[in-house]
Amino acid sequence: MSPGVNLLEAQKLNVSYGEARVLFDVDFRIDDREIVACVGRNGAGKTTLLRTIAGFVKPVSGTVTADGTSLVGLPAYAIARRGVKYVPQDKKVFADLTVRENLELGSYATKDYDWDQVTGYFPKLKVLMDRKAGHLSGGERQMLMIGRAILGKPRVLLVDEPTEGLAPGIVDQLKEVFRDLSGKTALAIVEQNLPLVCAISTRIYAMKEGRIVAELPGAGATTPVECEQYV
Template identity: 45%
Template sequence: MSAASDNAARPVLLEARGLNGWYGKSHILQGVDITIRDGELVALLGRNGAGKTTTMRALTGLLPRVEGRLAFAGEDVLGLPTHEIAKRGLSLVPEHRGIFGTLTVEENLALAARSGARWSIQNVYEMFPALAGRRRTPGGKLSGGEQQMLSIGRALVTGPKVLLLDEPTEGLAPVIVDRLVDLIRDLKASGLSMLLVEQNLDVCMAVADRLLIIDGGTIVWEGSGAELAAAEEVRGRHLTLEHA
């Protein structure tokens, strides 16, 4: 069985159909379709302002006005509060990390941790030894890379079924980006489903099963990394290429 057919045979965890989203009177998302299957990593690419982060906000209940269909593990979750969607297993690592700067590393993790979650605080420390050594350090005193590690760790201790990563490599040094790519690979190998929003094409090509391109609030292209590598016109028309 090919990788594509194997992915298609997996159960759907997250499905958005015809999602429309607004900020006030501004119609940002215009019929977005996204499907994420069990164990699959999907990358969402696009230029600044194309609708990537707005899509993440719509999926997690953070966008005030959304219309269309949104199902998680077969249950209609459109219109549910963010915390109710999170309880079902959809966890977001936000674009600007969103950690509590006055709380320590340990306190940030403990605040999010759920009993019986697949990843414990100790697991996070094993994944990120730098955090273990700074567990009593306030989040605001961490480096950018450490803050990103903490943001990912905090999402993992909630016990997600699908992890949403919004621009996780933004502003990070290449060596830290490489470590994050290795971590994402490890999480994927563990069977965790993920939606990755990125402008760094190299990162997406390295980890994704499928890639989507959003432009003007609409998905305009879908395919594999190999197909996107061969689609020079598509890349030139819809992407601002950034390389690690």
């Protein structure tokens, strides 16, 4: 697919949990080769947006399309099979399985295994392959989560708060991974680290109380202070 092509698009998404409306008419798109960020305060609805796109939450109304095909109503595994993969915020791994077994689960449905891509971005995982995932540090666990999603060469990666609680060294490493990866896989990142967001994103959506309140230019054109005003 050529650069600039609209890969994934959500339009007028409305989402509720029971009686409580959480997303209001959200428009969100990811073009090929982009790193799109979504910023906003706790409870703004960022995770809900990613989970709705990934098929874990069904919207009350609105559309989600990938390459022009509707994703609404498809089960999450079918959406993953179409190359839209979600890396959740909670960093939950299968503690009793090894790192290798955890990674393999990421391609269970698609049966495509690009081990070189995973170990190329995260050489440390090579050393940890036979260790039980329950023994990993927070940073190693995040490498495993992202590694699991990129084992199968996704077209779009939705990453929920990847740097939350991590030390600066691993944050810098993830920054480089995302930059390089975006040449092959479009990324949507929910992130509260505004300097990171402003440095690596091509576009930034600011979300407040379930609504997109601004769409800002990335690549250094928006400062963290400007970004902060919208959230």
